[in-house]
Amino acid sequence: MRIVILPLTVAAAAVAFATPALAQDAAPSAVPTGIEEQMAGDSITVGVAAAYITDYEGSNDYRFTPAPGVLATIKGYTFTLLGNRASVDLIRDNPGPTWDLQAGPIGLVNFNRNSNKSIDDRRIRALGELDTSIELGGFVGIGKTGVITSPYDKLSVTVSYRHDVSNVHDSAIWQPTINYFTPLSRKAAVGLFASAERAGRGYARTYFSVDGAQSLASGLPVYNARDGWKNWSLGVIGTYALTGDLLKGWKAIGGVVYRGMMNDFKDSPVTSIAGSKSQWASALGIGYTF
Template sequence: MRAIFAAVLTAAAAVAAPAFAQEAAGPAVPASAMPNDDTGGDFYVVGIGAAVLPDYEGSDDYGFTPVPAATGRVSGFNFLLAGNRASVDLIRDGVGPTWDFQAGPIAVVSLNRNTTKGIDDAQVRALGKVGTAIELGGYVGIGKTGVITSQFDRLSASISYRKDVAGGHGSTVLAPTVTYVTPLSLKAIAGIFVSGERVGEGYADNYFSITPSQSFASGLPVYNARGGWKNWTLGAIGGHSISGDLRSGWQLFGTVVYRKLLNDFADSPIVARNGSSNQWLGAVGVAYSF
């Protein structure tokens, strides 16, 4: 099973959380969400997808963007690279159905609204750009292979914490995630995940507040957003082998994600007046496992 779950999580990496047209970020799911394979050996999965994402976080306008992703295992260490997100599990996995403890670094480059290009809404464009955020932090988690349907299905839970060190929003992001993935056959696999995000005051101010000067430029009302729980996310993921065996060769993947913005983030004029608190994300693509 060394590549089956990795292929599907590569799909999830395309649009999990957070994901914006400018950002194309990876998942709240870290690399260690992959289950143990049946050999304990190294493997790699590389993929490219086309994602449909909002123009900005909270937008009701959508566009297409390419999303590259890669995941795998080297000497027992899992890694994940998805768009602008990277993580590594520094605790080596065991072999076969077992418990898996996870911990490691995670990094995200947030490009949300760092340019006004690609934003259809003229009033939101008039708010101006937000600086690029480089969020560094870590995660911990636990997973279990062989839970419900077979010795190969996988349930995992993790929580990550990141801090912007580049001054884009200068704040923090806390993200818990639960993922369940199960093989349907050697050719197909499916899974679901649920996650949430709690952010600091700086994140709320930079992306959802509107200052008096921004109000004058855009015509939107002045608004002061406070930090807190920003959203919850529910997604479905799936993969199907082109070559007939998900353990190697070419695979198709797809994912559909619903995200609900909450609290001051949903009430911000860029969401309540000019966008929507109901965010839909999706991606389809191809991956190769070896």
């Protein structure tokens, strides 16, 4: 069984693995001795979730798949692995209410339509399997800790760029994202995010166009998709400590995302006839922080 991740951004999905946080209503005098030192120290969270996602991008059929994750902060540098996506923030974070500059490499393994075994719709299977693409690039962003509810909530904005280096779709994807994270208590935290993706001509042609031969095989009409804004997403994601607190121990992880397809990606028969412009994804799992 291949492993993928529901379409969460790296920054927003990291909320599910719970960056260290305190209660939003905790007064300074209520902070336990040594807690600030713990928050400034190294932290590693590992987890796995059962994700409920579409069979392919634009599908109206769904399936379950495992989604592993790792979030590690070592000496202020953060590494994130979430299913098929990995990134490293090469700008060191500082503890406490402060500004946070973000920049580093990002990579993604795109499994979209690489196996007909995971696709129910016979028309999409008839279009043919596609190779797995490797998308590499980078991201930049800025965040602010201590914004609205407490000294520990965080608002951030990032922009990432990826390009296919495996010559599958041989084009670029831009992704701006805004997310907000806040602790609700020593045991619970929640995050909200909004994101969008702009895809290049090669991506549109590979995944959303239908040529003459594919039309004869599938019964879908011929369609030539153009580049542009591909989709927008809104999501909520959270975590609850089952043992200890958000700084250490076992925790439950969950999230729900809505994605709306746009422009030629919405109008393509891959989406409008065989699939749906409305996409949902969800995940529920468990993690451990040490």
